[in-house]
Amino acid sequence: MTWDWSVVWEAFPYLYRGAIVTIQATILGFAIALILGLCFALIRQSPNRIVSASVTEIVEFIRSTPLLLQVFFVYFVGPQFGLNISAWVAGVGVLGIHYAAFCSECYRAGIENVEQGQWEACTALNLSPIRSWRVIILPQAIPPIVPSLGNYLISMFKDTPVLAAIAILEMLQQAKNFGSDNYRYLEVITMSGFFYLVFSLIASAIVQAVSYWLNRRYHLL
Amino acid sequence: MSDSISRIGNVMALKPSNLPVNPELSPAKPFVRFENVSKRYGTYTVLDNLNLDIARNEKVSIIGPSGSGKTTVLRMLMTLERINDGIIWVDDEPLTHMQKNGKMVPATNAHMRRVRGKIGMVFQHFNLFPHMTALQNCMEAPISVLGLSKQEAEARAAELLDMVGLGDKKKHYPIQLSGGQKQRVAIARALAMRPKVMLFDEVTSALDPELVGEVLNVIRKLGAEHDLTMLMVTHQMGFAKEFSDRVCFFYGGKITEQGPPDQLFGNPQNERTRQFLSAVLEAG
Numbered sequence: 001m002t003w004d005w006s007v008v009w010e011a012f013p014y015l016y017r018g019a020i021v022t023i024q025a026t027i028l029g030f031a032i033a034l035i036l037g038l039c040f041a042l043i044r045q046s047p048n049r050i051v052s053a054s055v056t057e058i059v060e061f062i063r064s065t066p067l068l069l070q071v072f073f074v075y076f077v078g079p080q081f082g083l084n085i086s087a088w089v090a091g092v093g094v095l096g097i098h099y100a101a102f103c104s105e106c107y108r109a110g111i112e113n114v115e116q117g118q119w120e121a122c123t124a125l126n127l128s129p130i131r132s133w134r135v136i137i138l139p140q141a142i143p144p145i146v147p148s149l150g151n152y153l154i155s156m157f158k159d160t161p162v163l164a165a166i167a168i169l170e171m172l173q174q175a176k177n178f179g180s181d182n183y184r185y186l187e188v189i190t191m192s193g194f195f196y197l198v199f200s201l202i203a204s205a206i207v208q209a210v211s212y213w214l215n216r217r218y219h220l221l
Numbered sequence: 222m223s224d225s226i227s228r229i230g231n232v233m234a235l236k237p238s239n240l241p242v243n244p245e246l247s248p249a250k251p252f253v254r255f256e257n258v259s260k261r262y263g264t265y266t267v268l269d270n271l272n273l274d275i276a277r278n279e280k281v282s283i284i285g286p287s288g289s290g291k292t293t294v295l296r297m298l299m300t301l302e303r304i305n306d307g308i309i310w311v312d313d314e315p316l317t318h319m320q321k322n323g324k325m326v327p328a329t330n331a332h333m334r335r336v337r338g339k340i341g342m343v344f345q346h347f348n349l350f351p352h353m354t355a356l357q358n359c360m361e362a363p364i365s366v367l368g369l370s371k372q373e374a375e376a377r378a379a380e381l382l383d384m385v386g387l388g389d390k391k392k393h394y395p396i397q398l399s400g401g402q403k404q405r406v407a408i409a410r411a412l413a414m415r416p417k418v419m420l421f422d423e424v425t426s427a428l429d430p431e432l433v434g435e436v437l438n439v440i441r442k443l444g445a446e447h448d449l450t451m452l453m454v455t456h457q458m459g460f461a462k463e464f465s466d467r468v469c470f471f472y473g474g475k476i477t478e479q480g481p482p483d484q485l486f487g488n489p490q491n492e493r494t495r496q497f498l499s500a501v502l503e504a505g
Contacts, residue, residue: 117348120301124342125362125414126334135361139352218352219394 007187011178015191018174023199025092025170026157032096033152037103041111042133044104062101068162070094075166091163099156106148110141143214150207154200171195250313252277252450253298253418258307260293260474267293269474271307277417280444280451282461282482285471286497291454294471295420298452299342300333311336312417338366341416345423347403349395355382355406356391359413367414374413381409385439401432405439412443419443421453433457440464458501462486470494 043055062070074083075090085093114137122132164173175192179185214220251274260268268290275281283291296302298309300316308325309316316336318325328336350358359378363369369377382391385405395403404424411419421440425433437460443449444464455461461468462482469479470491478491489495 115348117344117346118350120299120342120344121348121350123301123337124299124340124344124348124411126338126366127362128334128365131365135365136350140350219396220352 001186004184004187007182007184008191010182011175011188011191014174014178015171015188015195018169018171018192019195021169022157022160022171025095025160025163025168026153028092029095029099029156029160030153032093033099033103033156034149036097036100038107040100040104041107044108045111059101059104062098063105067094067098067159068165070098071162071166087163087166087168091166091168095156095159095163099152102152102155103149106145106152107141109148110145111137113144114140139218140220143211143218143220146211146214147207150204150211153207154203157199157203158196251275251310252279252312253452254310255294255297256308256310258297258309259305260290260297260302261305266474268297271474271476273469273476275418275450275452278448278450279467280465281453282465282468283452283454283471284456284458284461284468284497285477289471290474291471292422295342295422295452295454298418299340299420300337311339338414339417340420341411341414341418342420342422343404343407343411343424345426347395347400347407347427349403349407349410351395354392354394355387355398355409358395358406359410362410363413378409378413381412382406384442385409386435399432400428401435404428404436408436408439408443412447416449418450418452421451421455423454423456425455425457437464456501458486458498470497472497 040055040059044052044059046052046055071091071094074085074094075087078085078090118136118140119132122136127136160170161172163170164176169177172192175188176185178188253273253275255271255273258268258271259266271290271294273294283294285291293302297304298311298316304317308318314336315325315328316333317328319328319332320326350361353361356375356378359381360371360374363374363377364371379388379391382388385408387402387405387409390398390402390406393402395406398406408424424440425436428436437457440451440453440460441464444451453461453465465482467479468482468485469476470485470489470493471477472493478485478489478494485494486498489498
């Protein structure tokens with residue numbers, strides 16, 4: 001079988017549509033992961049043992065079960081409990097929640113790395129807890145963990161084909177469909193691989209730039 | 222002149238602090254009062270039934286071997302540590318407790334926040350905010366806690382940084398400052414909150430020897446020019462002797478001996494105090 005450029009051009013619109021879906025799912029999912037992950041991490045710091053322990057258990061549970069299982073559970077089992085949501089909402093939501101659990105561990109490491117003395121200075125200056133978190137602790141906790149958060153962005157991006165399992169036409173599914181319709185897989189699968197590679201490289205460069213900028217911005221280098 | 226008057230006032234306010242005290246009966250009301258305060262970690266007692274009165278504007282040094290509980294005294298007053306027994310009073314108000322239905326109950330966070338506003342603290346390791354300039358370090362709390370406008374806070378922070386001799390370092394980040402400069406910023410930052418009591422926790426212990434003087438000079442200046450009650454844990458015996466109105470020697474979670482510096486350093490009564498002082502002096 002030889003490489004056929006005409007197939008490439010023919011497949012391009014399909015893959016393009018799929019790529020848009022993949023990128024949308026990644027960006028939305030990662031936004032959920034970043035915000036929800038921070039919420040998990042902050043709630044875990046709660047002085048109330050019951051609250052912090054339950055969030056710890058939830059995070060542990062999410063981290064210890066496969067993403068595909070979670071997607072199936074929400075999409076196929078959810079309706080039996082009255083959870084009627086579209087495949088898109090279920091898919092992106094689960095992707096976000098799954099990675100939120102991982103991101104929360106990152107945030108936790110960042111928070112625990114901030115010296116105890118910073119908290120003591122906040123108390124001595126009588127800053128409110130919210131102000132302490134927002135202006136003193138998080139600006140020191142987050143810049144150092146941006147590279148690890150970036151790793152999860154790339155992992156999540158590479159996990160988006162899981163969405164195909166609930167019939168979301170992301171890029172790899174589009175490629176596969178095109179391949180089975182035309183009996184040619186070589187070009188489309190290669191093109192998908194190439195796209196994943198390029199996007200990962202771009203994302204990684206952006207993460208590095210953000211990390212550098214944040215560390216400079218907060219003079220933590 | 223005003224300094225000497227306040228010193229006379231302090232001497233009058235001194236009283237034996239090993240007796241159980243009752244705020245109603247106290248002849249001159251102390252500004253800070255530790256009343257039967259104990260602090261334990263598990264079964265280990267750090268502070269054992271501490272009674273200590275500190276008069277308004279009094280300068281008190283706390284000395285003693287490590288593990289004697291001296292830093293804990295400051296940390297409890299700053300509410301960085303919860304006490305297990307007793308009450309701490311600040312300016313006639315309970316800090317660690319509050320009145321509820323005529324009874325003393327442990328203070329809520331809101332109550333502690335209100336009362337500890339009168340207290341400022343400077344730490345051994347500075348604890349400056351690394352992501353803020355010297356000026357921003359001194360502006361954050363006045364704006365967000367005292368509600369000052371940005372202009373007011375900036376003017377005041379600049380004035381305080383000038384006072385500690387760092388007028389030309391306002392835009393510097395902590396990483397760009399020497400230890401002594403960091404500690405002076407930390408002092409300015411604490412003063413920006415207009416505290417009535419300042420706590421100094423081994424503020425020169427983390428400094429190179431040649432930087433100790435600049436920090437002590439700032440503290441001297443504060444003592445001379447401001448109405449501040451000062452409580453300091455220190456290993457600088459010379460400074461304690463020269464600066465304080467009273468020196469307390471801590472050993473095993475208790476005040477073993479206390480008195481005016483001339484008496485405590487010149488003629489210590491307690492065997493343990495003598496041992497400690499001679500060991501410290503020998504070490505140079």
